[in-house]
Amino acid sequence: xxxxxxxxxxxxxxxxxxxxxxxxxxxxxxxxxxxxxxxxxxxxxxxxxxxxxxxxxxxxxxxxxxxxxxxxxxxxxxxxxxxxxxxxxxxxxxxxxxxxxxxxxxxxxxxxxxxxxxxxxxxxxxxxxxxxxxxxxxxxxxxxxxxxxxxxxxxxxxxxxxxxxxxxxxxxxxxxxxxxxxxxxxxxxxxxxxxxxxxxxxxx
Numbered sequence: 149x150x151x152x153x154x155x156x157x158x159x160x161x162x163x164x165x166x167x168x169x170x171x172x173x174x175x176x177x178x179x180x181x182x183x184x185x186x187x188x189x190x191x192x193x194x195x196x197x198x199x200x201x202x203x204x205x206x207x208x209x210x211x212x213x214x215x216x217x218x219x220x221x222x223x224x225x226x227x228x229x230x231x232x233x234x235x236x237x238x239x240x241x242x243x244x245x246x247x248x249x250x251x252x253x254x255x256x257x258x259x260x261x262x263x264x265x266x267x268x269x270x271x272x273x274x275x276x277x278x279x280x281x282x283x284x285x286x287x288x289x290x291x292x293x294x295x296x297x298x299x300x301x302x303x304x305x306x307x308x309x310x311x312x313x314x315x316x317x318x319x320x321x322x323x324x325x326x327x328x329x330x331x332x333x334x335x336x337x338x339x340x341x342x343x344x345x346x347x348x349x350x351x352x
Contacts, residue, residue: 151183151191156217156225159201163216166192178290180297200224243304247311262312269305273298 151173158164158172170188174181192215195201200221204214217225238244243265250256276294284290 159217178293
C-alpha cells in the first residue's frame with residue numbers, strides 16, 4: 149500500500165494539515181489500515197523534499213502544519229493511479245512456504261497443516277463478513293476494502309483446496325512429496341528457480 153500516493157490523493161482535494169490527513173486516510177480506506185502520526189509526517193517531509201507537496205510554513209512541525217500538492221505532485225499522482233502494480237512475480241507468501249516445506253518434513257502431516265490453516269481462514273472470513281454486515285452498512289469505502297480482503301482470503305482458501313487435491317493425487321500415484329512427483333516425471337533434471345520455472349513449464 150502506498151501511503152505516499154494516498155496522501156497525494158487527499159491533498160489533491162485541497163490543502164490539509166497532518167492530523168486531518170491521518171484521519172481522512174483511515175476513513176477513506178475503510179478503517180482497515182490504521183496509520184500512525186509519525187508515518188504521516190515522515191511521508192509528508194519526503195514528499196516536500198521531492199517537490200510533490202509544499203507546506204504553508206505555519207504551525208511549526210506539529211499536527212497543524214498545512215500542506216498542499218504541487219503541479220509535480222499532481223502529475224505523480226496521475227501516473228500512479230494509471231500504473232498497474234508489479235504482479236509479475238509471486239510474493240513470498242508465508243502460508244505457501246509452510247505447505248511447501250511441510251512436504252519435506254518427515255514428521256509433518258501435510259493434511260493436518262492444511263486443515264489448520266483452512267480453519268483459520270474460515271474464521272477470518274466470518275469475522276470480516278460480520279464487520280461488513282454490522283459496521284460497514286452504508287460505508288462504501290469500508291465495504292470495498294472488506295470485499296477486497298474477503299476475495300483475497302477466498303482465493304487463499306481455494307489454493308489450499310487445490311494443494312490438498314494435488315497432494316492426494318501425488319500420494320495415489322506413489323509420489324510422497326511434490327519433489328518426488330517432479331523427479332518421477334522429469335528424471336533428475338535440475339529445476340530452475342522461481343518464477344522462471346513456471347514460465348518454462350508453460351512453454352512445454
